[in-house]
Each structure stands twice: as structure tokens, then as C-alpha cells.
Amino acid sequence: MIELSNKNxxxxxxxxxxxxxxWFDERINSLIRVSEFVESSNLLSDSNKTNEFLKIFAKxxxxxDVVQLQAKSGDxxxxxxxxxxxxxxxxxxxxxxxx
Numbered sequence: 001m002i003e004l005s006n007k008n009x010x011x012x013x014x015x016x017x018x019x020x021x022x023w024f025d026e027r028i029n030s031l032i033r034v035s036e037f038v039e040s041s042n043l044l045s046d047s048n049k050t051n052e053f054l055k056i057f058a059k060x061x062x063x064x065d066v067v068q069l070q071a072k073s074g075d076x077x078x079x080x081x082x083x084x085x086x087x088x089x090x091x092x093x094x095x096x097x098x099x
Contacts, residue, residue: 027063044071047082055080 034057043049050069058067058079069077076083 030061030063038069047075050077051080051082053080 038044038053043053050071054067054069054077058064061067067077067079071077
């Protein structure tokens with residue numbers, strides 16, 4: 001009986017890991033597709049295009065709670081809104097950053 005219970009726990013744990021891995025892979029693949037699109041479309045060269053794209057992406061990407069982008073120039077957008085340079089440090093401290 002105990003051996004059967006332990007096997008069930010192991011199977012349940014493996015199912016949880018498999019489900020999480022599928023969820024995680026889906027988000028990673030979404031980020032890869034978007035980053036390739038942004039890179040090939042040269043969106044970052046125009047603030048208005050970047051702004052519009054990020055607003056649309058944030059609205060239509062239900063798998064993400066927030067969309068953040070930092071360009072090589074140091075400009076930071078959150079959900080399609082560029083953070084003002086004078087307020088970046090204060091707002092940046094409140095953002096959740098993932099590596």
C-alpha cells in the first residue's frame with residue numbers, strides 16, 4: 001500500500017513538472033518569435049513604431065502580464081509607454097525583471 005502511494009506521488013510530481021515545462025516552453029517560444037520579429041523589422045529605430053507595436057503586443061499577448069523592452073540606447077518601454085528619462089530610476093526600481 002505504501003509502495004503504491006509513493007509511486008502515485010512520483011507520477012503526480014512528474015505530471016506537474018511536465019505541465020510546467022510545457023507552459024514555460026510556450027512563453028519562451030513566444031519571446032523568441034517576438035524578438036526575431038522586432039529585430040528583422042527594425043522597429044527600434046522609430047519610437048512611434050516601437051510604441052505602437054508594444055501596445056498591440058501587450059494587448060494581444062495574454063500569456064504575459066507585462067511587456068518590457070529596453071533598447072540599446074537605454075530607452076525603456078513598459079506596455080507600450082516609454083518611461084521618461086528623468087523618472088527612469090524611480091520607475092525602474094518598481095519593475096519586475098526576469099533574466
